Amino acid sequence: MSNAIVQLEALANTPPTDPVERLALYNAAKKLVTATEDPFNTICRVNGSPMILTFSQVACDLGLFEKLAESTAPLSSISLGSSSGADPILLSRVLRFLASNDIITETGEDLYMANGVTGTLACRGFQAGIAHTFYATMPCLQATPKFLADTGYQNPADVLHSPFQVAHNTDKLAYVWAMEQPKLMADFNLWMTEQHQGQKTWLDVFDLAGHLEGSSSDTLIFVDIGGGLGQQCALLKEKHPQLPGRVVLQDQPFVLPHAIPTDGVEKLSFDFWTEQPLKGSRIYYMRNILEDYPDDKALAILENTLPAMSPGSLLIIDEMIIPNSGATLRSTVQDMVMMTSLASAERTERQWEALLDRAGLRVLQKTAYNEATGESIIVTMRKNQETGGG
Template structure:
């Protein structure tokens, strides 16, 4: 490329960095292109440094969150120095300056002058409590599993993990318990996880943006079970459905364990029922059975138990709504592949490709009817599944 072309390109890139476009789709395209450009021009040592120092980014982001650096900068209209930031945290000034310089060097805050720092849009993001909880969750709830993974996989001769009691998680956390059970004894981690999950979905489109539930409930009566949220937690999706369709006719049923249902949201028109999805489904002939991020927590063998229990209760016109991630067979986004590895090391589970989902449904005697995607980047989608032959 001629020097004049490089100069013009750099000027254009600097202009975009100063005033990025507001259109979300254009921003996403630019972000993806910038990532590719960064990798294309990366020198060998830059590549190695990026990889070997990547855990430090997560570590310092949590330290800064604990020190309230992001929140303090966001709350102030003027730049702050190390003394100001240290005072807010009750921390040592020298340590605070080192942390602030690291954050600035990675773009998490702006360095406007010597020992002078201000918030930027990334600071704004990292000051949000839900995202801070996500950083804590991965730092304390997943990092030990990742550290244990290389040795674990070497010892298992690189077999794909499929036993929830034999994963890098057990080694990393020195326990014989599956992650779900172990988590029950970790209130801080559980709380962070819940806040993180809420933050991820508060600002996004949902399955109801791509599924017209009125079609599924057509002709229902007050006695008709129209929606059964299997393993539905405290009932966010039931509440969302009732809010979106306040005149929906039929029974909306939340199912989860006794302890979870006991603290479910108090939503008018939602029945709360204790049910273990490893046992036969007690509600028969519902219009829709709904599973949100259940399948990705389990290997295929376990998923088949859940699917077959529901299938046995389905009527010919019932559907199973699988609200989960679909990794494309080709060209997967890092958001999807990152989560796939996290599921592997913690649960012996996986984020599935299109082909893997179809194979799983076929093994359970079910057939995929259609897919409605509501997040193109991550592949979050609703799969409408029916009984094979109907």
Template sequence: MSTEDTHRLIAQLKDLHYGTPSDTALRNELYDALIRATVAIESPLDTVRRLSFAPLQLSIAKIAVDLNLFEIIVNQDGPADVAELAQVTKAESLLLRRILRYMTSFDMIAESGPDSFKASTKTKSLATPGFQAAIKHQLSWPQRPAYLCDTMVNTIRFSFEAQLPAWVAMPKFLHDTNYQNPIDPRHTAFQQAHATPLAAFEFAMTRPELFADFSKWMALQRHDQPTWLDVFPIERISQAAKTIELSQPVFIDVGGGVGHQCAALVQRLPELSCRVRLQDLQPVVERAIPGTGVEAQAYDFWTPQLCLNAAFYYLRNVLHDYPDERCRVLLEQQLPALGASSVLLIDEMIVPSVGASRHGVELDIAMMASLAAIERTEGQWADLFRSVGLCVVETFCYDPQTGQSLMVVVPQTQ
């Protein structure tokens, strides 16, 4: 299909918002064709995400039913903002904003502006008692089909075994906590679902097969996806290497897993291989990618940074695993190590205030359910960094669809 044909088809599909066939049989045929077309154009990663996150829609719909959100929004004379809805539902504003953002992305409701929501074409149906009874019924089944564990692998298995129980438990957990935004990693729907006092990462470490699935998913989730190296001027890294002593590391990957980002950087700048350092916990760095020339160092990022005065300290998808309070502790462990020209490179998703992607809102709710963590907006990132004396001086977005970006962060006095 040519680019011109593709654009023409997209325009025709957008016209469906203004009306669908009145003939039921024809509409069903169109619906089936669109579903098949959606699957046909999926990348392998799209397929994994669809299968992994699909149950989350039912959990969010159940929370919306419990809060009476569909009926409240349908009965509004016009758009309602988060503050108004929070007052009516008694839910915390931050939690409610995250739930509403997810609902918007999946067309359960519509977005009319920043923090402003109204009924979509589907909201009225979802507000009826019959549809709400169906949502409650579907989430009430206590048993789950065990055969799935043996037929799905890696991401699917991890989502089913670790995340799905937390998503099923989430409506009751939020009800029991008066719809307050979770901020304690040891008090989430995950602990309720798995009957454990352990934080999710601690729990995973006690289940080797679960941790193995998680590690494989982390390694493959961005396969063939854009990376920060596609947009960041890496000549800055080469230039920085010339200004500090040869014995000094230039680039530190903090909490970098087995070193995929280090390996990618060294592939672009092979002359720096011995000056790139990977840091993570001992059991993790023991499995570091071999043959890259990268130095692997055992380090716990809850303790003071071991390497002083490096040019770049890179953290990829670390901060989104934790609520603000824990992020502040983590960042404060890095700050004393920064030299006069050191910078932090923070590789994270930036959720837009309006029009968040489906994948972004899925991750946000998943992080909340299991980790009491959050995918942050630009303003939330700025507030977090400001609270520890840091500021963002540049942002390089390398995946506009998800908002995945590299933020260049420095001390406010620098």
């Protein structure tokens, strides 16, 4: 046993750098923690989890993570609070709590240093994620137990009646409400950008050039439906600058003015609750659209797209796929966010198959490009395209 402890401590001090090895070690370490945790530590961990979010937000507000990450020497509560005027006694309590959760490292009495977690939380993009979760999602989670009890524990499926509306005292759709919260939306967009920095994308697992072979400058090659700020259009142009053809970003008129200015990308105001006006594109693309809606609404979006598809058209859906068993933590956390904020879901593989079959689509390719989250592409075509329909 003593040898095992020494080996674990050595691994903690010098963890593997290979992402696959790190993930495997992380999953094994989680199982070890669960197996060795006594009941009192279990209940402390569960009860303390919302406190981690709360006091991480306080630390972000005070700039504690950045100060610790920038320092080469341990810092005290007095030095950390000098610029903010925060009470050193309050700060010492917050710092002790963060250290006990391994978010920062305690090196002595009232002395603290950054560790790997601190460095992550010093990133502005991840701090934006903490803020969005604390201010937008946490109230929904608090409202969820009573909401589910009041609705007889039925799966939420009404986008206008979910824990979100109760928590934020609104009768608006979540995204409509959010658009009226500029700070919240700025944090959300920054967080989304940070999460995908340096990560693989759908273009790493799909042969775009092969599918678009033979296109010309007049060919409609890519329509990004509900594409927001146009990140995927910009990515396509960056990775394939020589591909001829028209690339179109579609979204609501109040979104498009904020889109990334990208040469060669057209912008078209479009509401995906209406029929797709651009006919015969080689690729129609939806990223994280269907996850925002329960099945009936998702079907309506798909049904508005299919009539525009010609025999050579593909519809690429870029979303999480939760495995039918053995789901990862990151995908199930996101599923709970969808349920409590949007009365929607991250779908399992079986649920995707059923939804797409109902919509009249045949799956040609299903490939994960991020194993940790289950982010994947589902490449589809209309079923009647096989017989020349369209």
